[in-house]
Amino acid sequence: MCGIFGVYGHSEAANITYLGLHALQHRGQESSGIVSSDGKFLHSEIDMGLVADIFSQDRLDKLSGHIAMGHNRYSTTGASLLKNAQPILVDYSRGSLALAHNGNLVNAAYIRSELEAYGSIFRSTMDTEVIVHLIAQSKEDKLLDRVIDAVSRIKGAYSLLIMTENELVGVRDPNGFRPLSLGKLKDSYVLASETCAFDLIEAKYERDIEPGEIVIISQNGIQSYKPFPISRRSHCVFEFIYFARPDSNIFGENVNFIRQEFGRQLARETMVDADIVIPVPDSGVPAALGFSLESKIPFDMGLIRSHYVGRTFIEPQQAIRHFGVKLKLNPVKKIIEGKRVIVIDDSIVRGTTSRKIIKMLRDAGAREVHVRISSPPTTHPCFYGIDTPNRKELIAATHTIEEVRRYLTADSLSYLSLEGMLNIFKERKNDFCMSCFDGVYPVSFEGMDTSQLELF
Known part of the structure; x- marks a missing residue:
C-alpha cells in the first residue's frame, strides 16, 4: 500500500x-x-x-x-x-x-x-x-x-x-x-x-x-x-477499516463516517455491560465513538498513542516488558482503574499486540476487559497490496473466537459480522473486496492457493 x-x-x-x-x-x-x-x-x-x-x-x-x-x-x-x-x-x-x-x-x-x-x-x-x-x-x-x-x-x-x-x-x-x-x-x-x-x-x-x-x-x-x-467493482474494504485517513472521502464515502457506522453496528451486535468504551488509537477512535453513541456507554481516551515513534529503537539491556507496545501506547490509569472496559480495535492479525494491550489495561487496574473488533475475523492473506502475513500466522484462520479470547486473556471477544459490515454500504455492498475475510479473490492467478504472495 x-x-x-x-x-x-x-x-x-x-x-x-x-x-x-x-x-x-x-x-x-x-x-x-x-x-x-x-x-x-x-x-x-x-x-x-x-x-x-x-x-x-x-x-x-x-x-x-x-x-x-x-x-x-x-x-x-x-x-x-x-x-x-x-x-x-x-x-x-x-x-x-x-x-x-x-x-x-x-x-x-x-x-x-x-x-x-x-x-x-x-x-x-x-x-x-x-x-x-x-x-x-x-x-x-x-x-x-x-x-x-x-x-x-x-x-x-x-x-x-x-x-x-x-x-x-x-x-x-x-x-x-x-x-x-x-x-x-x-x-x-x-x-x-x-x-x-x-x-x-x-x-x-x-x-x-x-x-x-x-x-x-x-x-x-x-x-x-x-x-x-x-x-465487478472490488474496492478494498480495508481502506475504510484501517488504511485511509478519516478526513478523506474514498469510493464515494467519508472514511470517518463509515468507521463510526462500523462501531454503531458492532454495538448493536455485541453489547455487553461495561463502564467505559476506549479505542486503540488512532484507527480505532471513530469506531469506538460510534460504539459509545449507540450503546450509551461513556467514551474516553484510555490509551494514549505516541506519534513520535521511529522505525528503530534500542531497548535497554534490562528488558522492559512489552517494550514495543509501550513505545506506542500508554494507558491512563485514572480513566481505567476499577472499570469494566470495552476496548475497540479495527482488526486482529496475529493477536500478539492485542494480548499485550490487554495486559497493560489489567496492570492499569481494569476490572474487566471486553475486546470488540470493528471488522470481521481476518482469515485470509491479501494479494492486492495490504501487508498481511501468510494464513498460518493469522490467528483467526487457525483458532476459534473462544480460543482467540483465551489467548488474548480478554473477558469477552466479539467481531463485527461480515453481513453487518456490508449492510453499512447499503445498495453498494457488493462493490467491495472482502477476500481477507471470506477468501473469495476477485482476480485469480496461478499459484493463488499458496499461503501468501510476495508483495512488492
Whole structure:
C-alpha cells in the first residue's frame, strides 16, 4: 500500500507535490520521491524516510517545472531498499518516463521472468518496474496506446501515475481496488490517492477516476479513456477499516463516517455491560465513538498513542516488558482503574499486540476487559497490496473466537459480522473486496492457493 500524488500545470509543481505527499504520509513511511518536468527534462529526488525529512528546500529547488508526481512507499514484505523507492524514472527510445504505483500485481513474477528471458535487465525487485518495461517494449506509437498495451497484460491492484516531459497520466485497474481521485487547483489538475491531499493544498475535488479508466492531462486539457472490459467493482474494504485517513472521502464515502457506522453496528451486535468504551488509537477512535453513541456507554481516551515513534529503537539491556507496545501506547490509569472496559480495535492479525494491550489495561487496574473488533475475523492473506502475513500466522484462520479470547486473556471477544459490515454500504455492498475475510479473490492467478504472495 502506497500513496501517490501528481499535479499538472502549476508553477510550483514540486512544492505542491511535497505538500500532497505530506498529507498522504500515513500511506507509506519507508521512502518518498518526487519527479518533476520542465518540458524538456525530468528531474528526480528520491530517498529513504519521511517526506519532511527528505525534502529540504535545496532538494525542492532542484525539481523545476510545471508537472510533478510523487510517491510514498509502504513497507511490505519486499526489501526496504533505495532501489525500490518510487517514482521509478527511466530513459527509453521515446524519451523519459516516470511511474508511481499503488497496489500489487499478482502476475508480476511471471511477466518479469518472461521479460528477463528475452534480455530485459531489472534494477529493482519492484513489480512496478514490470510496467515500465512493458511500456518501453510496446510497438505502439502513441503514449496512450503504449499504456493500454502494457496495462492489458498486468493483473491485480493498481492505481498508477505516469509522467513524460509533457503529459501526466492516471490509470486505475478495472476492479478499482485502490482509490484515485481527480482535483482542480485553479487552472491546474491534481491526482491523489486520497482527498485529504486536496484539502491541504486547497484544491477542489472533482471526481474519482473510474475503475478501468485512463486519464491523460496535457496542454490540450484532460482526456478520459475506458479501453478495458468492465469488471465487478472490488474496492478494498480495508481502506475504510484501517488504511485511509478519516478526513478523506474514498469510493464515494467519508472514511470517518463509515468507521463510526462500523462501531454503531458492532454495538448493536455485541453489547455487553461495561463502564467505559476506549479505542486503540488512532484507527480505532471513530469506531469506538460510534460504539459509545449507540450503546450509551461513556467514551474516553484510555490509551494514549505516541506519534513520535521511529522505525528503530534500542531497548535497554534490562528488558522492559512489552517494550514495543509501550513505545506506542500508554494507558491512563485514572480513566481505567476499577472499570469494566470495552476496548475497540479495527482488526486482529496475529493477536500478539492485542494480548499485550490487554495486559497493560489489567496492570492499569481494569476490572474487566471486553475486546470488540470493528471488522470481521481476518482469515485470509491479501494479494492486492495490504501487508498481511501468510494464513498460518493469522490467528483467526487457525483458532476459534473462544480460543482467540483465551489467548488474548480478554473477558469477552466479539467481531463485527461480515453481513453487518456490508449492510453499512447499503445498495453498494457488493462493490467491495472482502477476500481477507471470506477468501473469495476477485482476480485469480496461478499459484493463488499458496499461503501468501510476495508483495512488492
